[in-house]
Amino acid sequence: MSVTLSDHFIGIAAKRLSHVEIFSNQHEFNGINKFRDILGADRINLKGNMVYFADDEDEMIDNPSDYTWYDVRENNPLRSAEFRLYFSDNDVVPNAAVGDLVILCKTIQNELTIIVAAHGSTSEKQLLYLFGLEEVENRFLVKDYRGDYSDIGYAGKYILESIGIEVEIPNEIDYLAVMQEQFGLTFPSTAVFSTFARSTVEDVSVLDDPDQALMAWWEREGELLRIFERAIVGEKIREGFGDDVDAFLQFALTVINRRKSRAGHSFENHLQTIFDSFGIKYSKGAKTERNNRPDFIFPSIVNYHDSSFSFTDLYMLGVKTTAKDRWRQVLSEADRIPRKHLITLEPAISKNQTDEMIAQNLQLIIPSTLHKTYSEKQLVDIINLKSFIETF
Incomplete structure (x- = not known):
């Protein structure tokens, strides 16, 4: 649709x-x-x-x-x-x-x-x-x-x-019935939900086009989450909050925070599946300096902490569904790696910000389908997920 x-x-x-x-x-x-x-x-x-x-x-x-x-x-x-x-x-x-x-x-x-x-x-x-x-x-x-x-x-x-406009989510196949059969009216873990979402997507080849696979999986999980969320939230709304405004506000805040949290974790889950499909070695969420936990360290956190392992063979990948000003958070997450990588699903980042990323020695990764939202000058310094994978 x-x-x-x-x-x-x-x-x-x-x-x-x-x-x-x-x-x-x-x-x-x-x-x-x-x-x-x-x-x-x-x-x-x-x-x-x-x-x-x-x-x-x-x-x-x-x-x-x-x-x-x-x-x-x-x-x-x-x-x-x-x-x-x-x-x-x-x-x-x-x-x-x-x-x-x-x-x-x-x-x-x-x-x-x-x-x-x-x-x-x-x-x-x-x-x-x-x-x-x-x-x-x-x-x-x-x-x-x-x-x-x-x-x-x-x-x-x-x-x-x-900008605050909710987009209607199609439910051409009755995914709600399938989800209720598997999960009842309780959210499963993000890893389980991500796996379920991937199982509903056909006609994508991870090895041939990891960018397409990532976007297809990500969009499908977002659609399924909204469909499932409406059923659960709708049930709670029908139960009502009486005159307890604080209870309503707390419930609304919980819904919003759950969306943000699950979005970040599902993005990482799909990337992890792609890296596994290519046989790429990595450590996920492991500690570096000052208790920082980069999303991915390649080839492993053991290699990162081994001073005899050349820093030129180390890679760090930050994962942000939205970038804007949040991209700076990844700059201090792995001191041994001078050139950081960041993948985001944010379209149309301004040239001012992509120029600043370049100045901070940050390599921006944007899935191929979103490249059309960037100018030709910006795309000179932007790579897709497939190009990143080919560095290993």
């Missing part, structure tokens, strides 16, 4: 923020008459959100906002229309900078979401990729997605979920 932008959006308008928009305190966007094709020519009030989409999760803002779309000359029919969009939120635009990207999104739920991302950031690059924008200047560029049925793929789904 494909996922398209038209599943979620009617259309967007995008531009770079100006000094006036940030500092005037007018809470309005103007110069946007072309957005009439999306919002119409009548005054309307809309609900929605304003999001500051940041590389650092601690800097992200997601606030509710009220909107009014209106023609400032509506009482003067002899003058040409001048449409503006008023927003009530006080945080997102004032915290932005001149030149930051802003995208106004009309959703199929008849709501409006405004997203702002810092200029030069990975968040900005991901939004440009998602909405098919080459570059955006100081005037609004409007795109209509009605009738656009092109599949946005894994990268697009990843970015949608990063």
Whole structure:
């Protein structure tokens, strides 16, 4: 089942923020008459959100906002229309900078979401990729997605979920019944669940195309986890929380943390299966200096701690489902290995960050299917999983 932008959006308008928009305190966007094709020519009030989409999760803002779309000359029919969009939120635009990207999104739920991302950031690059924008200047560029049925793929789904849009998970085969038969309504260990997910994927060859196998397994496990999670979470919601708000918040936090934890472990599990298939020797999660535990050390942690074993024959691989600012964590995990390797499933990392990775002697590994989200200049210094395996 494909996922398209038209599943979620009617259309967007995008531009770079100006000094006036940030500092005037007018809470309005103007110069946007072309957005009439999306919002119409009548005054309307809309609900929605304003999001500051940041590389650092601690800097992200997601606030509710009220909107009014209106023609400032509506009482003067002899003058040409001048449409503006008023927003009530006080945080997102004032915290932005001149030149930051802003995208106004009309959703199929008849709501409006405004997203702002810092200029030069990975968040900005991901939004440009998602909405098919080459570059955006100081005037609004409007795109209509009605009738656009092109599949946005894994990268697009990843970015949608990063901005808080839940993507519908297909269940064309009744996997829930199969999982309930095997696991009841209790989550099995991540290793067991990863093995089950791999068993449901056909037509991939690990030895011929490890990149394809990794992505197929990863996507399938994510789909199965959501299907199974909905059944378990739905049961708990039906039981109810009474008036215990703290119990509800704790349950929601548990669901979110479980998603993050299982995602990291399942990524490692699939990589481990691939390395085993190629007969590659490694140590997983073993201690180096200062109690650090790199995800993988090649060929083994014993060789790592053997001072007579040449450091040129040692490799370290960090595994991050999302990179952004988290990639720096791997730099201090294995002192004996000057050139670190990092594999991530994050699409469209900014050139600023990939340049910094190069400066820090970090080799970035991106599965082949995500290479299209990177520029040709970036791809000169990015390898795929197959190329990494071929170094052994």
